[in-house]
Amino acid sequence: MRAAPTRLTPADTILLLVLCAAWGFAQVAMKLGGEGISPLVQAGLRSALAIPPLLAWCWLRKVQIFRRDGSLPPGLLCGALFALEFWAIFAALQHTTAARVAVLVYTAPFFATIATHFLLPDDRLTPRKLTGLLLALAGPPILFADRLGEAQLYGDALALLAGCAWGGTIATIKASRLTRIAPERTLLYQPAVSAFLVPLGYALGEPGIFAPTPVVWLALAYQVLGVAVVSYVAWFWMVSRHPASRLAPFLFLTPAFGVVFAAAILGEPITAGLLLALALVGAGIFVVNRG
Numbered sequence: 001m002r003a004a005p006t007r008l009t010p011a012d013t014i015l016l017l018v019l020c021a022a023w024g025f026a027q028v029a030m031k032l033g034g035e036g037i038s039p040l041v042q043a044g045l046r047s048a049l050a051i052p053p054l055l056a057w058c059w060l061r062k063v064q065i066f067r068r069d070g071s072l073p074p075g076l077l078c079g080a081l082f083a084l085e086f087w088a089i090f091a092a093l094q095h096t097t098a099a100r101v102a103v104l105v106y107t108a109p110f111f112a113t114i115a116t117h118f119l120l121p122d123d124r125l126t127p128r129k130l131t132g133l134l135l136a137l138a139g140p141p142i143l144f145a146d147r148l149g150e151a152q153l154y155g156d157a158l159a160l161l162a163g164c165a166w167g168g169t170i171a172t173i174k175a176s177r178l179t180r181i182a183p184e185r186t187l188l189y190q191p192a193v194s195a196f197l198v199p200l201g202y203a204l205g206e207p208g209i210f211a212p213t214p215v216v217w218l219a220l221a222y223q224v225l226g227v228a229v230v231s232y233v234a235w236f237w238m239v240s241r242h243p244a245s246r247l248a249p250f251l252f253l254t255p256a257f258g259v260v261f262a263a264a265i266l267g268e269p270i271t272a273g274l275l276l277a278l279a280l281v282g283a284g285i286f287v288v289n290r291g
Contacts, residue, residue, distance in 0.1 A: 008242065008246065012238065012241075012242070015234065015238065016238065016247060016250045017250070017253070019231055019234060019235060019238075019250075020250055020251065020253040020254045020257055021253075021257045021261075022226060022227060022231045023227065023231065023254045023257070023258075024102060024253075024254045024255065024256070024257025024258035024259075024260070024261055025222075025257065025258070025261045026222075026223065026227050026258075027089070027093065027098040027099075027101045027102045027105070027258050027261075027262065028098050028258070028261045028262055028265050028266060029219040029220075029222045029223050029226075029227075030042070030089060030090060030093055030098070030219070030223065031093045031098045031262075031266065032215055032216065032218075032219040032266075033216055033219035033220050033223065034090060034093050034094060035211060035213070035215070035216060036209065036210060036211035036212055036213055036215075036216030037208065037209050037210070037212075037216060037220065038201060038206035038207050038208055038210065039087060039090035039091045039093075039094065039201070039206070040087055040090070040197045040198070040200055040201030040204065040206050041197070041198055041201040041202065041206055041208045041209065042090050042220070043083070043086040043087050043089075043090050043194060043197045044083075044194060044195050044196065044197030044198030044199075044200070044201060045198060045220060045224075046086065046191075046220065046223045046224055046228060047082075047083075047086075047190070047191030047192075047193075047194040047195045047197070047228070048191065048195035048198060049220075049224045050191045050224050050228035050229055051188070051191050051192065051195065053224075053225070053229045054184065054187065054188055054191070054228075054229060055188075057184065057229070057233060058182075058184050058185075058188070061184065063182045063184045063185065064182075065185060065188065067181075067185075069177065069180075069181060070177050071176070071177045071178055071181050071185070071186075071189075074172050074173070074176035074177060074178050075178060075185075075186070075189035076189065076193060077172050078169050078172050078173060078178065078186070078189050078190055078193075079189045079190050079191075079192060079193020079194060080193055081165045081166075081168045081169040081172065082165075082169055082190035082191075082193065082194050083193055083194035083196070083197055084161075084162075084165040085162045085165035085166045085169065086162070086194060086197075087197060088158045088159065088161045088162035088165060089101060089105060089158075089159065089162045091155075091158050092104075092155045092156070092158035092159040092162065093155070094155065095151045095152060095154050095155025095158070096151075096152045096154075096155025096156050096158075096159065097152075097262060097266070097268040097269075098258065098261075098262040098266060098268060099258060099259040099262035099263065099268050099270065099274060100143060100152075100155070100156055100159060100274065101155075101159040101162075101258075102254070102255045102257075102258025102259060102262065103139065103143060103255045103258070103259065103274065103277050103278050103281055104139075104140060104143065104156060104159035104160045104162070104163055105159055105162050105163045105166065105255075106163065106251070106254060106255045106281055106285065107136055107137065107139070107140060107160065107163040107164075107167070107281060108162075108163040108164070108166035108167040108170065109136075109167065109170065109248075109251070109285060109288060109289075110132070110133050110136045110137055110167065110284060110288070111163060111164045111166075111167025111168065111171075112166075112167040112168075112170035112171045112174070113125065113129055113132075113133055113167075113288060114133070114167075115167060115168065115170075115171035115175075116170075116171050116174055116175065119171060119174075119175040120174060120175055123174070128287060128288070129288050131287055132283070132284040132285070132286070132287030132288035132289075133284065133288065134284075135280050135281075135283050135284035135287060136280060136281045136283070136284025136285065136288075137284070138280050139276075139277035139278070139279075139280035139281040139284075140156075140160055140277065142273050142276050142277045142280070143156060143273055143274065143277040144156055144157075145273065146271050146272070146273025146274065146277075169190070173186060183236050183239070184236070187232060187236075191228065248285075248289035249285070249286050249289045251285050251289070252281075252282035252283070252285035252286045253282075255278055255281060255282060256278060256282060259274065259275075259278055
């Protein structure tokens with residue numbers, strides 16, 4: 001068996017930068033998709049359409065999907081948290097900017113850090129983690145104070161809820177049997193549950209697909225193929241070659257890409273409060289993961 005590389009090659013670094021850019025662009029794609037698809041239905045479609053290519057990938061990799069190994073309860077919990085996360089993101093984008101959502105969603109690692117401190121004896125808060133946590137969690141209050149109105153405050157709160165749900169997903173995986181199964185199976189639990197958001201959306205009276213323009217379809221296709229399939233498969237491949245701790249510091253670039261893309265493509269304003277919150281969240285991610 002070939003040993004994992006001891007350091008990141010230039011090609012690895014380029015791939016990580018591309019992944020961070022792809023994830024940063026995701027909020028822009030979601031906002032564009034929201035111009036023609038209602039929140040619950042769009043979140044559910046994103047998941048439902050991602051399942052067939054993910055199953056095809058598992059078949060190519062000979063990953064056994066159905067096994068009785070005790071992973072079903074935490075897998076369903078992860079799926080429920082994933083559904084909450086993406087409903088909150090899509091709903092937030094109806095009230096606030098994609099740039100603000102990109103920053104607030106990436107508070108997720110810090111909610112996970114707090115949760116695993118209580119769930120895992122060997123994953124306690126250290127002075128370094130606490131420093132990063134305090135840096136990052138100082139960002140949302142600054143962003144909340146820098147708002148244009150009550151509707152935007154509601155959207156910001158939903159984006160923070162999405163970050164909390166994502167953090168809960170991370171903590172559930174780390175504290176359960178999901179760490180001992182193939183990552184593709186862990187990933188599949190999430191769209192398998194959240195796909196039910198499509199009928200839920202229609203049952204709750206959402207209009208569903210109400211303005212199916214080419215831009216809306218392209219935005220949805222990017223979310224499904226570009227993010228939910230290609231980017232996650234590439235990330236798993238990178239994790240198989242390098243320790244996750246070596247890759248995680250790059251994540252601080254993702255909200256920065258999100259802010260840049262939102263300004264360049266959607267024309268969203270970049271305020272001083274947004275930049276300060278971005279700097280704090282990004283610094284927190286880097287400090288927590290640099291060890």
